[in-house]
Amino acid sequence: MSGNEKSANVVWHNSSVDKLDRQKLLQQKGCVIWITGLSGSGKSTLGCALSQALHSRGKLAYILDGDNIRHGLNRDLSFKAEDREENIRRVGEVAKLFADAGLICIACLISPYRKDRDSCRALLADGNFIEVFMDMPLDVCEARDPKGLYKLARAGKIKAFTGIDDPYEPPLHCEIVLKHEEGNCASPYEMAETVITYLEENGYLRA
Numbered sequence: 001m002s003g004n005e006k007s008a009n010v011v012w013h014n015s016s017v018d019k020l021d022r023q024k025l026l027q028q029k030g031c032v033i034w035i036t037g038l039s040g041s042g043k044s045t046l047g048c049a050l051s052q053a054l055h056s057r058g059k060l061a062y063i064l065d066g067d068n069i070r071h072g073l074n075r076d077l078s079f080k081a082e083d084r085e086e087n088i089r090r091v092g093e094v095a096k097l098f099a100d101a102g103l104i105c106i107a108c109l110i111s112p113y114r115k116d117r118d119s120c121r122a123l124l125a126d127g128n129f130i131e132v133f134m135d136m137p138l139d140v141c142e143a144r145d146p147k148g149l150y151k152l153a154r155a156g157k158i159k160a161f162t163g164i165d166d167p168y169e170p171p172l173h174c175e176i177v178l179k180h181e182e183g184n185c186a187s188p189y190e191m192a193e194t195v196i197t198y199l200e201e202n203g204y205l206r207a
């Protein structure tokens with residue numbers, strides 16, 4: 001039974017086809033790759049490169065991108081802390097469903113709060129939540145500014161913008177850190193290969 005009293009008296013219904021059956025069909029293991037980092041750090045670009053690299057290997061992946069989900073499922077949510085929390089909670093639950101479907105779910109969200117990311121991790125079996133930190137300095141993200149949002153935030157036209165006047169809590173223990181080092185940044189293709197190597201080494205690309 002759910003711990004939420006609004007959904008009491010609800011009993012879980014099992015299906016005769018389960019996650020293991022679906023994984024066998026797809027020849028992969030369902031999991032969540034959670035890409036976190038500042039706006040402009042390259043989350044969506046990596047998500048797309050990774051999706052492409054998996055697709056070309058015959059592996060089924062699906063991207064949940066914060067920007068896109070805020071056009072639909074989460075269109076009712078703002079950027080205040082409790083709405084960001086609800087945003088991450090919902091995407092975490094959706095990602096869990098995709099992983100249960102046997103897919104490699106790639107979630108690209110700023111997800112600035114550690115406890116919210118950890119709550120999503122706790123929804124998955126051990127090992128099935130792979131947190132990727134885009135460890136890019138604010139000045140690099142701000143210089144990129146592809147949507148002009150940092151400029152607006154600096155001008156005070158967007159309030160509570162992550163990294164400017166709203167917090168970002170970097171992961172303490174994540175599976176993969178992609179760093180901007182000595183002014184150099186790996187290409188999206190190289191970053192995707194780093195993630196693919198992790199998936200291969202940990203058995204996610206076979207049933």
Ligand SMILES: Nc1ncnc2c1ncn2[C@@H]1O[C@H](COP(=O)(O)OS(=O)(=O)O)[C@@H](OP(=O)(O)O)[C@H]1O
Pocket residue numbers: 038039040043044065066067070079083084085087088108109110111112147149158159160161162166
């Ligand atoms: N105040 C504020 N702070 C941060 N970002 C903002 C804000 N307002 C709008 N945007 C745009 O929304 C995108 C982030 O959405 P997310 O759902 O990933 O954010 S969060 O995880 O709930 O923090 C983010 O997209 P990315 O640049 O791809 O990260 C921005 O384009």
Ligand SMILES: Nc1ncnc2c1ncn2[C@@H]1O[C@H](COP(=O)(O)OP(=O)(O)O)[C@@H](O)[C@H]1O
Pocket residue numbers: 037038039040041042043044045046108144145146185186187188191
């Ligand atoms: N590895 C990279 N090296 C150089 N530029 C990148 C890299 N990844 C992304 N970019 C560029 O940075 C900008 C922000 O990337 P994006 O994926 O939209 O970030 P986010 O989803 O984190 O906001 C884009 O203009 C993109 O082309």
